[in-house]
Amino acid sequence: MGFDQWREELGEMPPEPPWGGQARPSVMLSSGQILCDPRSKWYQAAQQYMPDVPIYNVGLPWPLYEEDVDHHEVEDYYVKYILEELRELVRFLEKHFNKKMDWDRLSELVNLSDKTWNMIIDAYELRKAMPTPMGTGDAMNTMVPMTFMMGTQEAYDFYKDLYEELKRKIANKEGVIPDEKYRLIWAGGLPSWFALSDFNYFNSKGAVFPVETTYRMVERIDRLDLPHTNDPLEHIAWRWIRYWTYWYDKARKRPGSEPDIERIIQYIEEYKIDGIVMHAAFSCRSWHVGLIWQLNQIAKIYKPIPTTIIGKDGRKERVYRELPSLILESDIVDISTYNEADTRARIDAFIDTLEAVKSKGE
Numbered sequence: 546m547g548f549d550q551w552r553e554e555l556g557e558m559p560p561e562p563p564w565g566g567q568a569r570p571s572v573m574l575s576s577g578q579i580l581c582d583p584r585s586k587w588y589q590a591a592q593q594y595m596p597d598v599p600i601y602n603v604g605l606p607w608p609l610y611e612e613d614v615d616h617h618e619v620e621d622y623y624v625k626y627i628l629e630e631l632r633e634l635v636r637f638l639e640k641h642f643n644k645k646m647d648w649d650r651l652s653e654l655v656n657l658s659d660k661t662w663n664m665i666i667d668a669y670e671l672r673k674a675m676p677t678p679m680g681t682g683d684a685m686n687t688m689v690p691m692t693f694m695m696g697t698q699e700a701y702d703f704y705k706d707l708y709e710e711l712k713r714k715i716a717n718k719e720g721v722i723p724d725e726k727y728r729l730i731w732a733g734g735l736p737s738w739f740a741l742s743d744f745n746y747f748n749s750k751g752a753v754f755p756v757e758t759t760y761r762m763v764e765r766i767d768r769l770d771l772p773h774t775n776d777p778l779e780h781i782a783w784r785w786i787r788y789w790t791y792w793y794d795k796a797r798k799r800p801g802s803e804p805d806i807e808r809i810i811q812y813i814e815e816y817k818i819d820g821i822v823m824h825a826a827f828s829c830r831s832w833h834v835g836l837i838w839q840l841n842q843i844a845k846i847y848k849p850i851p852t853t854i855i856g857k858d859g860r861k862e863r864v865y866r867e868l869p870s871l872i873l874e875s876d877i878v879d880i881s882t883y884n885e886a887d888t889r890a891r892i893d894a895f896i897d898t899l900e901a902v903k904s905k906g907e
Contacts, residue, residue: 554594661704805839823836869898
């Protein structure tokens with residue numbers, strides 16, 4: 546916004562801007578989908594300096610989950626709503642650019658994005674290997690094409706290359722660290738982007754992150770059971786809704802579970818997880834406010850597969866593997882909220898707990 550104001554006041558591009566500067570837009574497209582509702586207001590604020598630039602806000606709903614309601618009975622409503630939002634977007638763009646939509650080209654790009662969704666999951670699921678070939682620290686960077694470049698050949702090629710790289714590492718038994726002791730899940734929260742070295746600190750203690758929920762907002766298309774349609778906009782709408790109902794269907798099979806909880810539990814089981822780490826980022830409260838509740842729910846409803854151990858007296862005993870958890874607190878970009886010494890002391894204590902649980906199991 547500051548750059549927009551500066552450019553408009555000068556009447557030209559400010560001197561020596563990074564990457565050539567931020568161009569004056571012809572239109573502005575916003576979306577407050579899911580939890581980031583304030584984004585819808587950013588463009589209205591920018592319009593103070595560019596009152597002649599029109600705005601279109603794409604409203605993508607997050608279908609409500611209720612344990613005793615069959616969401617499939619109402620998903621047609623959500624699809625209809627999204628479809629009208631997208632069709633109106635097309636009309637908006639056709640009007641302001643005086644150019645008709647190329648529907649064949651759009652269908653090609655939607656098909657390409659489907660392929661990319663599949664490739665992302667195929668690559669990420671290779672991380673189930675022991676030792677894991679890639680951790681969350683790196684995955685936080687591989688999310689960029691998924692978030693900003695979907696529907697481009699570059700995005701698909703990126704994840705295809707990632708898939709091949711991880712396969713090579715698995716074949717060579719090359720893990721994130723040579724001696725993998727603890728497998729952790731990053732189960733919620735954006736990272737402190739200025740402190741990604743914390744992942745290296747976990748690694749130095751023998752801990753790796755083969756899986757995370759953050760930014761993993763795709764699933765293989767063949768798992769979503771999408772209705773057939775020749776309308777690319779309708780396909781987009783169904784793909785959005787069925788991603789959520791995919792987890793809704795799974796949650797309903799476990800009494801007391803919820804979609805976010807079920808996803809974490811599935812990853813715990815599939816990736817052989819020993820402990821849970823979350824990060825509460827102060828500047829994005831709407832996403833992070835439920836982290837403690839999620840941990841409490843997991844403790845209530847999830848009973849890991851018991852392990853048979855041999856006691857000191859030689860008798861067999863069935864024990865449940867505990868899942869220690871850690872919530873780190875800081876911010877996404879505000880470095881004043883971060884204390885490295887305190888963060889690493891909490892990590893040390895968490896590692897000690899992991900070791901105690903592991904020793905108890907052995």
